[in-house]
Amino acid sequence: MPIMDSENDKVLNIYTDMNFQQYILQFFTIIAILGINTSCDSGDEVSETPPDPPVSGDIKVEQDWVKTFGGSNEDNALSVVEATDGGYVFAGYTQSIDGDITDKTASDSDFWVLKLSTDGETLWTKTYGGTGDDRAEKIINTTDGGYALVGYSRSADEDATVNAGLQDYWIVKIDAEGTIQWEKSFGFAGIDRAFSLIQTQDGGYFITGFLDVTASEGAGNDDKSGAIKHGVGEFWGVKLDASGEKQWRRFFGGTNNDRSYDTVQTDDGGFLMIGSSESIDFDITNSKGSYDFWVVKVNSEGTKLWQKSFGGTEIDIGYAIAATGDGKYIIIGDSRSADGDISEAKGNADLWMIQIDGQGNLLWKKSMGGTGFDTGRGIRKMQDDGFIITGNSRSNDIDVPQNKGQSDIWNIIIDATGDIKWNVTVGGTGAEFGEDCTETTDKKIIVVGNSESTDFDVPNNKGSKDAIIIKYKIEK
Numbered sequence: 001m002p003i004m005d006s007e008n009d010k011v012l013n014i015y016t017d018m019n020f021q022q023y024i025l026q027f028f029t030i031i032a033i034l035g036i037n038t039s040c041d042s043g044d045e046v047s048e049t050p051p052d053p054p055v056s057g058d059i060k061v062e063q064d065w066v067k068t069f070g071g072s073n074e075d076n077a078l079s080v081v082e083a084t085d086g087g088y089v090f091a092g093y094t095q096s097i098d099g100d101i102t103d104k105t106a107s108d109s110d111f112w113v114l115k116l117s118t119d120g121e122t123l124w125t126k127t128y129g130g131t132g133d134d135r136a137e138k139i140i141n142t143t144d145g146g147y148a149l150v151g152y153s154r155s156a157d158e159d160a161t162v163n164a165g166l167q168d169y170w171i172v173k174i175d176a177e178g179t180i181q182w183e184k185s186f187g188f189a190g191i192d193r194a195f196s197l198i199q200t201q202d203g204g205y206f207i208t209g210f211l212d213v214t215a216s217e218g219a220g221n222d223d224k225s226g227a228i229k230h231g232v233g234e235f236w237g238v239k240l241d242a243s244g245e246k247q248w249r250r251f252f253g254g255t256n257n258d259r260s261y262d263t264v265q266t267d268d269g270g271f272l273m274i275g276s277s278e279s280i281d282f283d284i285t286n287s288k289g290s291y292d293f294w295v296v297k298v299n300s301e302g303t304k305l306w307q308k309s310f311g312g313t314e315i316d317i318g319y320a321i322a323a324t325g326d327g328k329y330i331i332i333g334d335s336r337s338a339d340g341d342i343s344e345a346k347g348n349a350d351l352w353m354i355q356i357d358g359q360g361n362l363l364w365k366k367s368m369g370g371t372g373f374d375t376g377r378g379i380r381k382m383q384d385d386g387f388i389i390t391g392n393s394r395s396n397d398i399d400v401p402q403n404k405g406q407s408d409i410w411n412i413i414i415d416a417t418g419d420i421k422w423n424v425t426v427g428g429t430g431a432e433f434g435e436d437c438t439e440t441t442d443k444k445i446i447v448v449g450n451s452e453s454t455d456f457d458v459p460n461n462k463g464s465k466d467a468i469i470i471k472y473k474i475e476k
Helices: 005-017 020-034
Strands: 061-069 075-082 088-094 110-116 122-128 134-141 147-153 168-174 180-186 193-199 205-211 234-240 246-252 258-265 271-277 292-298 304-310 316-323 329-335 350-356 362-368 374-381 387-393 408-414 420-426 432-439 444-451 466-474
Touching (some): 088 444, 088 466, 168 205, 168 234, 234 292, 292 350, 350 387, 408 466
Parallel strands (some): 075 134, 075 432, 075 466, 134 193, 316 374, 350 374, 374 432
Antiparallel strands (some): 075 088, 088 134, 147 168, 193 205, 234 246, 316 329, 329 350, 408 420
């Protein structure tokens, strides 16, 4: 514990009033009371290190390394994949023009992609964008050995050739070395943001996010079924062919804010779009409260087949979805509710997960966390039928083993029924947020997010906010 100024004043007064022997005795008494570490060698810096956190569950996982990347401004890693050669590639955005960022000269946000070796050494780093703010939200592997990025853009110059409004969906296709092969923008006059994409069974792409339907004046739904009758923001799905050409667009929602954060393709060739809905009308027929987890199923042509809401009377937001491999799906996010579908609330906000079947029937639900604010942001299926989840936590009780600062990255492995098999927090005295995770082919776990700390688990900080990447080894 650091010594406060008032405590220092007390120490100085004691030193002044005592003789030498009394001073020696009192000095070591004060040392013991204040807990000052005297065991370091002369000249060494004392590093405050927290005790090893307790770990829940019966899977043994060892942290391999933690590294930060960035410059003097804000840098963030939001998505990660394994490279075909065994390294790791993360995507996000950067506002820096120094440090690890070597190819930009302005402090606006740009898409940022960084490729690492398995040891965490930089192999190459690239930025993409124009003179406006451009932020990548998702990166995926493509069948040709390259990558596709999606996010949103305010630019209409340099790498981004078209912009229709305040923000557009922006998809960038790159090869294995990060060279742009093609890029496409989709949007209208308002704020239109893409958050996720997948490569589809036919070799094309499907993008999801939200559309400002008020600003588009009803445009953006190619079948015209919802023209102009909807409101502030809608789930917006855009289907592309392998070259990035639009095949169809559909939006779904009501008169309030509805935002899609993730998507998967179903076995029948359709799509599940997940996120949150604030609406109670039009496409939403079973609202539970303020914001709900909202799931929309469309077929391969974009026709809505069904939609379901899950949650309670407060704010519940779904951020990520993973297929279980048997026609079922796990959706994670956070919940502030303590009623409705939420029966085991634990704190200010919990990491909430649900499993649904292919018709949207709720199979089970789990709340995880402590008495603080806890959320899940990324989920991936593992090779041994479990799931790796990352998010962040402000708790240090109940399900959360430790808290080291304002917010810690919270990593969890669950089994197929949602039971915790491993559970650990990572961070420093600042704020850390986990955004995405994956298991590699050699059974390593990679987690990415952002960090503002420079102590405890975080080796250094290069600026305002750094991208952070954590590698774990699963013990046999």
